[in-house]
Amino acid sequence: MSDRPTYDRLGTREHPSLGLDTFGDVPLDGAPGNHAETLREVVAEAVLADRVGVDYIGLGEHHRADYAITAPEVVLAAIAGQTSRIRLGTGVTVLSSDDPIRVYEKFATLDAVSNGRAEVQLGRGSFIESFSLFGYDLADYDRLYAEKLDLFAALQAEKPVSWQGTFRTPVEDKQVYPTTAAGLPAWVAVGGTPESVVRAAEYAMPLVLAVIGGSPAGFVQFADLYRRALKEFGHPELPIGMHSPGHVAATxxxxxxxxxxxxxxxxxxxxxxxxxxxxxxxxxNQAAGPQGAMFVGSPDTVAAKIAWSVRTLGLSRFQLKYSVGALPHEQRMESVRLYGEEVIPRVRRLLAAD
Structure with missing residues (x-):
């Protein structure tokens, strides 16, 4: 394979990829087995998403009582065994408190068993429980992420790596296995800091903007900064994605x-x-309004807002975080069904009309 993965499988501005995200939200009612049941529900939701035409499913890594997914690659492997076309990734993998080599190995393995459908979204995460859990000092929050992203980027060439940093022993001429057929796509997920946006461009990794507050229009400056930085680093244009919460129902x-x-x-x-x-x-009501960060409503309403966001930011992918708190599994399934069968075709028609 080439030194770097190609990203044409992830969506383009002309033909954006439309996906879903979940953290595996758990009802905090004290019932035994909530986490196990939620994980099985996540698999069922992803299988439905594959069947109704959703392009991507992303599982968020958390290490706290209100979210069930601590090992997203394991759940993704279960999904891979029951699906055939949907792309499989994270939203996000907390790279700061993990080992980049192990992350690469696990997702390269997922890529093999899913016949080339794996990708990973790398970030620092919005929660901090993993740092103390895995023996890291929160004071090193920024340096850990910067250093580990540097090692991960070196691994993407899938050639022997020599690397040295501060937080782990050096890597000397080591090959990491398994290798992939076409490279492992890796996105950088950011909450909206210019430094993180420029870092994604420096490593020539696609960018995912976590738009969970304010308006998508407020993130235009970051999309523009990313594209300018790519040019300055001598890289071609790469996909920009967006992650936002929401829910679809009949009305x-x-x-x-x-x-x-x-x-x-x-x-x-x-x-x-x-x-x-x-x-x-x-x-x-403000967040769910026409230009707010939440995508809540009927298929027509949600599709129109997604199409507006895609146009406004020049997106190659949109990811709807469809699970919130104790929202029942049946309502999540209906939201997934409507998203695939009704929202996605509407978005495509709206963008084609442009």
Missing amino acids: DEQAREELYPHQAELYTRLGRERGWGPYSQIAF
Whole structure:
């Protein structure tokens, strides 16, 4: 294979990839087996997504009671065995508290068993539990990520690697296995810091913008910065993706009524950890509005907003984070079905009309 993976499989501005993300949200009602049941539900949701035409499923890595997915590559392997076309990745893999060589090996293995459908999205994560869990000092938060991303980028050539850093012993002329047929695509996921955007461009990795607050239009500056930085580093244009929460139902009213109590409970609980105030209906309505960060509503409403976001940012991929708090499995399944059968065709028609 070539020294670097090709990214034409991930979507283009002319033909964007439309995917889904989940963290495996767990109902915090104390019931035994919630985590195991949630993991089985995630597999079922991904199998449905494959069947209804969704392009990508991303599983987020967390290490806390309210999310079930701590080992996304294991769950993705289970999904791979029951699907045939959907691309399989993360949203995100917390590279700072993992070993880049092990991450590469696991996703190269997933790529083999899924017949070339694996990719990985690398980030620092929005939660910090993994640092103490795996023996890392949170004071090294930034340096750990920068150093480990550098090693991961070196591995993508799939040739013997010699590398030296601060936090691990040197790597001297080591080949990592298994190798892949066409390279392992790796995205850099960012929350909106210029330094992270430029770093993604420096390593010639596609960019994923986590748009979970404000408006997608507010991230145009980061998309533009990324494209300028790619040119300055001498790299070709690469995909830009976007991750945002949402929910699809038959009508706008139904989607909002189903999602709001779970969204409010989750954000109020997280707010107690992070010093935010209680989540309100006003905040929800703003986020779910025409230019807010949440994609909530009927297939027509969600499709129109996705198409607007794709045009505004020049996206090659959109990823809807469809699971929120204790939103029931049945409602998540219906949201996945509507997304694949009705939202995606509408988005494609809207963009083709341009």
